[in-house]
Amino acid sequence: MDKEAAIDTAAAARHARFGALPERIRIEDTTQSVDTGSAARGNSTYNPEGQWQYYSCLALDLGL
Known part of the structure; x- marks a missing residue:
């Protein structure tokens, strides 16, 4: 059995x-x-004082 036939079989x-x-x-x-x-x-404006009620995001609170 040659090498190509073995590869095809595998x-x-x-x-x-x-x-x-x-x-x-x-x-x-x-x-x-x-x-x-x-x-x-x-x-739709970002208000850091009131947005904590919906989610908490440290990056937005820090202004990043």
Whole structure:
């Protein structure tokens, strides 16, 4: 048995055992765009005195 035949046999055995790889997922299919309009919080400006009620973000509090 020559080297190429051994490689083909190993590849066939691997394909029979594990099958094919799944299809690639496009990045467009993994992300979602959501409108974060100001209706949820009343206004869309950042107010560090009142925003603690909704979330806490140290970077925004420090102005980073």
